[in-house]
Amino acid sequence: MKNYYFDNSATSSPKPEAVYKAVEIGLREYNANPGRAGHRKAVEAGRKIYEVREKIAKFFNVKNSLNIAFTANATESLNFAIKGGIPQNSHVITTNFEHNSVLRPLFYMQDEKNIKLTFVNTYDEIEKNITSETKAVVINHISNVNGTIQNIEEIGKICKKHNLLFILDASQSAGYSYIDMEKHNISILCLTGHKSLFGIQGIGAICLRDNVKIEPILEGGTGSFSKLSRQPKEMPELLEAGTINTPGVISLGAGIDFINEMGLDKIREHENRLTKRFIDGLKDIEKIKIYKSLTEEQGPVVSLNIDGVDSGDLAQILDEEFGIFVRPGFHCAPLAHKVIGTYETGTVRFSFGYFNTDEEIEFALSTLENIALQI
C-alpha cells in the first residue's frame, strides 16, 4: 500500500536526500567533539558547526551568529527563553494557540515566579491587553492545530513601541515563513530543526537579539573557560552546556541549503496551493467540519472532524485502510481546542510539506468523502 504522509507538523518526512548524505558524511568524516580539542578532526567538526551557525544567521537575519545556540529541540529553546528570559512578577501576553512547550513553562512561571498571563486568540488583541506590568509577548507563529498565522510584523511593531520582549515559537513556521530577527524585532527566536527546516530530530536552536539577556538553566562543560565555577556569560557557551549534537547541526545546515536552493517562497507557495486545494475540496463534503486559521493567513496545517466519528478512530481508518498518516487528538495544544470547540473530541490533523503532491491531496479528499458517505 502506498503511504500518504500528512504529519509534517510532527516531523517532516521524508528529508531531502542531501540531508541523509550530509549526516552520513558528518558521522564518518567529522566525528570528533567540536571545540573540545585542538586536533584536526575536532577543528573540522568545529568548522562545520560554525558554518551552520552562519547559515542560520543569514537565513533569519541574526546580526551576530554567536548569538545562536544549538539546543535539543524547540522545547529546550522555549524553556531557556521563558524560564531564563522573562522577569519574575511580570505580566506576559500569549495566545490560546500555544503548544505545551510554551504553556507548561509559562504555567511554571505563573506558579513559581508570580508572573501573570493573558491569553488572546489573535495578534490584533495583543496591544489592548498591554499594561504597565507587561514585559513579554510569547507567540506561536503558526498554530500546529489549525494553521492560524499570527502576523509577526505587527507583533514586532507593538513590542518595539512598548519595549516588550518578543519571544517567537517558530516550530511550525521556520522554513515556511519569512522570518527576520531585525525587521520583525524578535527578541528571542526559538527553532526546531526537524520540521520545515528539514534537519533530523534532536536539534534545535535559540537566537538572541543583541542586548537580550537570559539566565542559563542548564550548566556544564563548554570546552572553554574551563576554570569558571559557573556557566560562562558569553554566547553561545551560555546556552550550550555539554557536547553539541554535531550530526544534528550538520543535518540542519543541509536542510537550510536545500531550502535556499528550492527557494523559501517556492516552498511556501507549493504548500499553500496544496492546503488551499485541500480546504476547497473539503467544503464540498457533507458531515466534515473544518478548523482553519482564525486570521487572514492560513498555514499548511488543517484540522477536521467527521460528524459522529471519533478523531482517533478516523485516523486509524485512514492509516490502516488507506495508508494515510495523520495525527488525531489534541496535538499538545489544549487551549486551542477550547477556542475551536473541540476540547472534548480533539481533531484529525492534516499537515502538508514540500514533498506532498496534488495527487496525494486528491487521494486524501476522495478517501475522506468516501468515509463520510458511509457514516
Add this chain to the structure above:
Amino acid sequence: MKNYYFDNSATSSPKPEAVYKAVEIGLREYNANPGRAGHRKAVEAGRKIYEVREKIAKFFNVKNSLNIAFTANATESLNFAIKGGIPQNSHVITTNFEHNSVLRPLFYMQDEKNIKLTFVNTYDEIEKNITSETKAVVINHISNVNGTIQNIEEIGKICKKHNLLFILDASQSAGYSYIDMEKHNISILCLTGHKSLFGIQGIGAICLRDNVKIEPILEGGTGSFSKLSRQPKEMPELLEAGTINTPGVISLGAGIDFINEMGLDKIREHENRLTKRFIDGLKDIEKIKIYKSLTEEQGPVVSLNIDGVDSGDLAQILDEEFGIFVRPGFHCAPLAHKVIGTYETGTVRFSFGYFNTDEEIEFALSTLENIALQI
C-alpha cells in the same frame, strides 16, 4: 598521513559500522515522531524507542525501563539529577575529579539552594565525611583526566547504609565498566550515548531507581496527558519534554548491540591492555610526567606532560607532524588539575577506545620518545 585517534574520552571514533547503518535506516524508514501520532510510521518509531529503552534497562539492570528517560547528553542528565533531585539546604559529597557538567550544577546549588559541598579525591574518603545533613553523593565514575576509577560497589554500600542519594556520572564508564543499578545501589545513573556506548552525538539518558523522585527543569509537549497544565509526573514523560532524538536513540541501541556482541569484558580487557602498554612504555621515557589513576584501578585515560613543553604546543605537534589526535588543556575538570598539580599547565590527554590497536600505541610511544629527546 595516517590518523591516530586517541580522543575517545571526548567522543568515540570511529563508530561501529552497524551504528552508521542503523542511523541511516532509522532516518529513512522510521522518520516519524514517536508517540505523537497513532499512524504506522509513528508507531514504528515509538517501537524502536521502546526497544532501546529495554536494551538500556537490561545493560545497566534498570528494573523498570520506564524509569529511563532520553536526554540530549550526560550534561542534561546531570542537571536533571542535581538540580531536580538534590534537596535544598543539604550537604553533598563529591570528588575533585568531577567534570564541569557536575561542578557547575553543584555550584549553582551551593549559590542558589544553600547546599554545602565536600570534595574528596577518592571513594574511600566518602564515609568519614558524612554528617547528619548529608543527603547525596555525586561521583564521576572514571575521571576524564587521569582515569581514576571510583569503586561504585563500595560507594553503593555506603549510600545504602547511610540512606544517601547516589548520583553516578557514567560518562566515561558506560560501555567500559560493569554497572548495575541494583547491585551498585545507584539512585540516578547519568549516561551519554556518544562515548563508549558508541552512539552518535546528541543522545544521553538518565535512569532512576524505583522511588527516586526528581522535579523536571524542562517542561513541554509529551504527546500524552496533553490537557495537563504542567509536566506529567510519570516517567519517562516527566523528563522527556519535546521531540525525542529518534536517530540518536537508534544509534545508542545499535551501540549497545555492538557491545553485547563483542562482550563488555573483552572490550574492557582490550582497552586495559593498551592503556597498560602505554603507561609501561612512558615510564622509560625521560622528561615525561605521567598522571595516572589515584585508585587501584586505571581507566583507559592517561594524561601526561613533557617537561618544558606547553600542553597545547605538544598536542599541536602531535597532530600536525604525526597525525596523533589528543586533547590538551583542562578537559573541563578544573579541580582535578589542582589535585594532580597541573592547574597552571593543563595536560595532554590520551584516551583509548576499542578500535585502537597495539601498533597505534607503539607509534604514540615512539613519537613521544622522539619529541622528548629533541627538547
